[in-house]
Every structure is written in structure tokens, then in C-alpha cells.
Amino acid sequence: xxxxxxxxxxxxxxxxxxxxxxxxxxxxxxxxxxxxxxxxxxxxxxxxxxxxxxxxxxxxxxxxxxxxxxxxxxxxxxxxxxxxxxxxxxxxxxxxxxxxxxxxxxxxxxxxxxxxxxxxxxxxxxxxxxxxxxxxxxxxxxxxxxxxxxxxxxxxxxxxxxxxxxxxxxxxxxxxxxxxxxxxxxxxxxxxxxxxxxxxxxxxxxxxxxxxxxxxxxxxxxxxxxxxxxxxxxxxxxxxxxxxxxxxxxxxxxxxxxxxxxxxxxxxxxxxxxxxxxx
Amino acid sequence: xxxxxxxxxxxxxxxxxxxxxxxxxxxxxxxxxxxxxxxxxxxxxxxxxxxxxxxxxxxxxxxxxxxxxxxxxxxxxxxxxxxxxxxxxxxxxxxxxxxxxxxxxxxxxxxxxxxxxxxxxxxxxxxxxxxxxxxxxxxxxxxxxxxxxxxxxxxxxxxxxxxxxxxxxxxxxxxxxxxxxxxxxxxxxxxxxxxxxxxxxxxxxxxxxxxxxxxxxxxxxxxxxxxxxxxxxxxxxxxxxxxxxxxxxxxxxxxxxxxxxxxxxxxxxxxxxxxxxxxxxxxxxxxxxxxxxxxxxxxxxxxxxxxxxxxxxxxxxxxxxxxxxxxxxxxxxxxxxxxxxxxxxxxxxxxxxxxxxxxxxxxxxxxxx
Ligand SMILES: Nc1ncnc2c1ncn2[C@@H]1O[C@H](COP(=O)(O)OP(=O)(O)O)[C@@H](O)[C@H]1O
Ligand SMILES: [Mg+2]
Numbered sequence: 001x002x003x004x005x006x007x008x009x010x011x012x013x014x015x016x017x018x019x020x021x022x023x024x025x026x027x028x029x030x031x032x033x034x035x036x037x038x039x040x041x042x043x044x045x046x047x048x049x050x051x052x053x054x055x056x057x058x059x060x061x062x063x064x065x066x067x068x069x070x071x072x073x074x075x076x077x078x079x080x081x082x083x084x085x086x087x088x089x090x091x092x093x094x095x096x097x098x099x100x101x102x103x104x105x106x107x108x109x110x111x112x113x114x115x116x117x118x119x120x121x122x123x124x125x126x127x128x129x130x131x132x133x134x135x136x137x138x139x140x141x142x143x144x145x146x147x148x149x150x151x152x153x154x155x156x157x158x159x160x161x162x163x164x165x166x167x168x169x170x171x172x173x174x175x176x177x178x179x180x181x182x183x184x185x186x187x188x189x190x191x192x193x194x195x196x197x198x199x200x201x202x203x204x205x206x207x208x209x210x211x212x213x214x215x216x217x218x219x220x221x222x223x224x225x226x227x228x229x230x231x232x233x234x235x236x237x238x239x240x241x242x243x244x245x246x247x248x249x250x251x252x253x254x255x256x257x258x259x260x261x262x263x264x265x266x267x268x269x270x271x272x273x274x275x276x277x278x279x
Numbered sequence: 280x281x282x283x284x285x286x287x288x289x290x291x292x293x294x295x296x297x298x299x300x301x302x303x304x305x306x307x308x309x310x311x312x313x314x315x316x317x318x319x320x321x322x323x324x325x326x327x328x329x330x331x332x333x334x335x336x337x338x339x340x341x342x343x344x345x346x347x348x349x350x351x352x353x354x355x356x357x358x359x360x361x362x363x364x365x366x367x368x369x370x371x372x373x374x375x376x377x378x379x380x381x382x383x384x385x386x387x388x389x390x391x392x393x394x395x396x397x398x399x400x401x402x403x404x405x406x407x408x409x410x411x412x413x414x415x416x417x418x419x420x421x422x423x424x425x426x427x428x429x430x431x432x433x434x435x436x437x438x439x440x441x442x443x444x445x446x447x448x449x450x451x452x453x454x455x456x457x458x459x460x461x462x463x464x465x466x467x468x469x470x471x472x473x474x475x476x477x478x479x480x481x482x483x484x485x486x487x488x489x490x491x492x493x494x495x496x497x498x499x500x501x502x503x504x505x506x507x508x509x510x511x512x513x514x515x516x517x518x519x520x521x522x523x524x525x526x527x528x529x530x531x532x533x534x535x536x537x538x539x540x541x542x543x544x545x546x547x548x549x550x551x552x553x554x555x556x557x558x559x560x561x562x563x564x565x566x567x568x569x570x571x572x573x574x575x576x577x578x579x580x581x582x583x584x585x586x587x588x589x590x591x592x593x594x595x596x597x598x599x600x601x602x603x604x605x606x607x608x609x610x611x612x613x614x615x616x617x618x619x620x621x622x623x624x625x626x627x628x629x630x631x632x633x634x635x636x637x638x639x640x641x642x643x644x645x646x647x648x
Binding site: 102169171172174175176177178179180181182185189190193194 | 293333334335354355356360361362364366368369370371372381382385386429433
């Protein structure tokens with residue numbers, strides 16, 4: 001490629017990235033400025049692109065109802081609990097599918113598990129409600145959502161962990177058996193460290209899904225347990241939507257996943273690029 | 280210390296396309312302290328055999344004994360054998376020192392003692408300078424030495440080495456062959472060395488077991504497999520360049536026996552021993568083998584018999600030359616001194632000693648005598 005063509009490609013790339021950034025960053029920008037506006041300013045017919053007056057006290061106002069902070073905690077408990085359960089089950093199942101495909105039901109079973117992830121969740125909304133309602137802990141509890149989200153996160157975790165385990169050379173485990181390890185020791189000391197970056201990425205994906213889930217949470221919980229996603233729509237004043245408070249609260253709710261992502265991004269990149277194991 | 284006995288060992292893998300019979304009725308006795316090479320082309324079942332010996336694969340039928348004790352049911356960790364893998368199989372997340380330390384740690388050895396052993400192995404395998412590095416940083420040769428070191432460190436009864444030099448370049452291989460030979464001499468431990476490279480097998484082993492198509496073809500000393508190959512496959516597989524084979528007919532004329540090609544262009548006179556055998560049996564079609572090394576241009580040192588052929592190619596390879604020759608329909612090779620000046624189209628007279636002829640039954644391919 002000539003020098004000139006190269007420059008052209010660069011310009012086109014920048015234009016493309018610019019347009020793309022506009023699409024992705026504009027909602028964030030809008031969220032940010034709305035969070036600082038007064039309620040009146042959010043409802044102007046001609047919207048303002050920069051707040052006339054800054055109202056940082058919005059971020060305190062969202063906690064006027066003390067239980068709103070509890071909703072963040074509830075979401076955190078549910079997301080974390082579900083992530084741990086998904087990782088535990090997904091790792092064991094993924095290992096079985098990767099190492100003992102025949103004994104573990106073959107490709108059909110592993111694909112069936114993945115296909116659970118593919119149907120539209122609304123389809124099972126009502127049946128699930130009745131099912132969980134019949135459980136001793138009812139629907140309005142942490143454990144109900146922790147278990148329910150397994151329907152979505154466990155297949156994902158199983159499938160991805162299976163891919164990671166397939167990548168981890170079997171011979172390393174065999175070498176460990178000969179070195180004197182029991183199968184469990186070999187799994188823990190040799191194989192698990194190899195798939196750890198992958199596991200962290202899977203964990204983040206599960207956690208973010210559970211953290212953001214609205215549809216099921218809205219139906220299942222609401223009194224004893226409230227997730228932040230169902231709290232956001234409650235910021236209204238009569239028939240008026242308090243966009244500023246909704247945006248402020250959702251900004252606060254963005255902090256945990258963003259922090260998580262920044263802290264673990266090195267694992268994430270390694271885990272989601274091919275060949276996790278090669279290190 | 281352990282002698283290893285394989286008795287009618289079979290390995291049948293289930294697979295989607297039906298069962299794969301990877302090892303068939305394998306019988307072999309490996310003596311204590313012996314260096315045995317398991318030699319054969321890729322896919323012939325060498326790795327499967329090894330994996331059954333160390334316990335990574337179940338034995339479909341038959342028995343494996345260590346010093347007369349049946350080990351079929353023992354877990355790998357209870358057999359006290361060490362294996363080095365073709366891919367080295369070093370634990371990538373741990374340093375070389377940790378890699379070496381694992382087999383000791385899991386046996387409950389104390390830290391101080393472990394350190395002493397690691398230092399000793401590091402010295403033997405020349406690993407001192409890389410103990411704190413991690414495997415992915417090392418060259419193939421270094422990884423190979425670590426992998427051997429890890430096998431050595433816990434003092435196993437037998438070493439099983441699977442194609443450990445397949446990925447090393449020629450120079451390094453030469454060095455490793457030497458190291459391994461010395462190591463075996465010093466330790467006096469049973470070693471089973473799997474390879475598809477006959478050069479490695481000939482260089483290292485006291486005894487060579489040649490495999491093909493899941494079957495053990497021959498087990499014998501280097502000299503036996505080279506001089507008296509059990510069948511055509513062994514004769515073909517061992518030796519470089521490969522043995523020349525001719526499809527021949529046996530012509531009997533009273534007590535006189537001649538071996539002649541179908542078009543009559545080539546004839547060999549068999550040694551007395553062979554003549555006797557052929558005179559008494561009724562085999563008519565044979566495959567005759569003679570190694571390129573055993574065909575010479577001069578008739579000295581007992582190479583009394585000769586045949587004529589036309590030079591087709593004269594390849595100069597530095598320390599020797601390979602002549603590709605034609606006679607009638609047959610093409611064959613002779614290994615000659617490097618300065619040979621035979622030109623294409625020239626007719627030369629080739630000498631051989633009748634004892635160097637190998638005769639195989641054309642049907643069964645087994646050695647006749
Ligand atoms: N786990 C397995 N399942 C099915 N077939 C196998 C398995 N392992 C090896 N084989 C087959 O068994 C034969 C022998 O393989 P192997 O022992 O690895 O040969 P080698 O080490 O001599 O190259 C090959 O045809 C191979 O495809
Ligand atoms: Mg192999």
C-alpha cells in the first residue's frame with residue numbers, strides 16, 4: 001500500500017470511529033447532564049444540551065428513601081451470589097464436557113445447555129413465577145433471583161468454560177497424575193490456574209447480566225427485596241417522570257460494574273481472546 | 280527398579296466411527312535396567328502402548344506386569360514410573376523450580392530436602408540459570424531438559440519417554456541423544472523410548488521393538504533388526520537410505536538356485552545358506568532386499584558377486600554419494616564414496632556380498648532366511 005492510501009485509510013478509520021463514538025457516547029453524555037438538571041429543566045420542549053443550573057444534590061435526593069441504598073445492596077448480593085453459583089456449576093460442567101464428552105452426554109447435551117440461553121426469556125416469565133412462588137422461599141427473596149438467573153448464566157458459563165478447558169492441554173493433567181497428584185489435586189493445582197483468566201471473564205459477564213436484569217426482577221421481587229433496576233422507575237412525582245433522579249441513580253448503579261471492569265480488564269482481554277491458556 | 284512385561288496387551292478405543300484397534304496382542308519383556316526403543320511410523324500405536332504402561336489409558340485386554348506384579352488396576356501415581364511427553368507438558372504458570380518441586384511436594388518431602396534435590400537435578404540437566412523462569416519463556420531444548428529433569432527428580436522405577444526429541448533441531452538432538460545415553464548409563468534405570476525416527480532408536484537403545492499397524496513386528500538388538508529383519512516392513516523402516524527391494528522369481532535347476540527378476544535383467548546368486556533353504560521349499564515368488572550400503576563399486580572385501588546397472592542420478596551428499604540406478608524395470612540405490620564420478624547413462628558394475636541379501640516371502644513378507 002502506498003503512503004497516500006495509508007493516510008486515506010487512517011482518515012476513514014477516524015471518521016468511522018468518530019461516528020461510532022457519537023452513537024455510544026451520546027447516551028452517556030445525556031445521562032450525565034440530565035442527572036445534574038432540575039426536574040423542570042428536564043421537561044423543556046426544547047432540551048438544553050448543557051444544564052442551566054447544576055444540581056449535584058440530585059445524587060443525595062435519590063437516597064431520600066433510605067431503602068434505595070438497600071436496593072443497590074440487594075442487586076449486589078443477587079449478582080454476586082448468582083455469579084458464584086454460575087461459575088461453580090459452569091466450571092464443573094464445562095470440565096466434564098471438555099474432558100469426558102462421551103460420559104457427559106456428548107455434544108447433544110452440551111448443545112442443549114447452550115440452547116437454553118437462546119430462547120426469549122419472556123416465554124417463561126409466567127411459568128417461572130408460579131414455579132418459584134411454590135418454593136418455600138417464595139419469589140420475593142434473594143435466593144429466588146439467584147437461582148432464576150442461573151437459567152441464563154449457567155449455560156453461558158458452562159459453554160465458555162468448556163471451550164477454555166478444551167484449550168488447556170490434557171497432557172498437563174496427565175503429567176500431574178504421573179507426578180503423584182490425585183485427579184482433584186491436578187484439577188486444582190494445574191488446570192484451574194490455566195483457565196483462571198477465562199473464568200474471570202465469564203464471571204464478569206454473568207455478574208453484569210444479573211446486575212442489569214429488569215424483566216424478571218420486576219415481576220419476582222419488590223417488597224422484602226428490591227433490585228436497583230426496579231427502583232429506577234419509581235422516581236416520579238405524580239404523573240411526572242423525574243428524569244434527573246432516574247439518571248442520577250442509574251449513574252450511581254454504573255459505578256460497580258465499571259469499577260469491576262477496570263480492575264479486571266487485563267484478565268478480561270486475556271480471557272476472551274483465543275488461546276487463554278498459552279499465557 | 281523394574282522389569283516391565285506386556286502380555287497379550289490390546290487397546291481398543293471406542294470412537295464415533297466404530298472401535299479403533301490401536302494395539303494388537305502386544306507381547307514384550309523389558310528387562311530391568313534395559314534401554315528399549317519402541318519404533319514405528321506415526322499412528323502405529325506407540326503412544327497407546329506407553330499410556331497403558333504408565334496407567335493413563337485402560338488396558339482393553341491382556342496384562343502388564345512390573346517385576347512380575349500385575350499393575351493393570353493401579354493408578355498412574357501408584358506405579359512409580361515417570362513419563363516425558365512429546366509436548367513437554369510443563370506447568371506453564373509455575374517456575375522451573377516449582378515444576379521440579381511438584382512431584383516431591385506431593386509426596387510430602389520437606390522443603391530443605393526438596394531444595395537439595397532440585398539443585399542436584401538442575402546441575403545434572405544444566406538448568407541452574409533458568410530455575411526462576413517460567414516454561415513459555417524457554418527454548419524447546421531447555422523445556423525438554425526440564426521435562427526430563429521433572430521425570431528424573433523423584434527417582435522412579437522406570438522412565439517412559441514419548442517422542443521427546445521430535446521437535447528439536449538436529450544439532451540439539453545430537454546433544455540430547457548423548458546426554459540421555461550418559462544418563463541411562465549412570466542411573467541404570469529401565470527406559471522405554473518411543474520414536475518414529477530409526478536413527479534415534481539405533482543410536483540409543485539396547486533393544487528395539489518395531490511396531491506397525493498396531494502389531495509388534497520384531498523385537499531385537501540393533502544388530503538383529505538391522506541384519507535379520509523379521510519382515511519386509513522392518514527392513515524398509517530401519518536403515519537410511521531405505522533398503523532396495525526387488526520382486527524376484529526363484530529358478531531352481533537341480534541343486535543350483537538362482538533369483539531372477541521377471542524381465543530377466545537382474546539376477547542374484549544367493550549365499551549357500553539361502554540356496555539350501557530355497558532348494559527344499561517351494562516358494563517361487565520372493566522379495567529380495569539389499570541395503571544401499573551393501574552395494575559397492577569395487578569388488579574387494581568379500582563382495583564377490585556383481586550385477587550391472589545404468590546410472591540414473593548421482594547425488595553428492597558431502598560425506599557420501601547416492602547413486603540411483605536402473606536395470607530393466609527396477610530402480611534402486613547404492614551408497615558410494617563421495618568422489619565417485621559415475622555420470623548419468625554410464626553402465627557400472629555393482630558388487631555385493633551374498634550374505635547381505637535378505638529374502639522375503641512375497642506373500643507373507645516374512646524373512647525366509
Ligand atoms: N483416544 C483415542 N480415541 C480413538 N482413537 C485413538 C485415540 N488415541 C489414539 N487413537 C488412534 O489409535 C491409533 C494409534 O495412535 P497412537 O498410539 O497415538 O500412535 P503413535 O503414537 O504410534 O503415533 C491411531 O490410529 C489413533 O488415531
Ligand atoms: Mg505418538
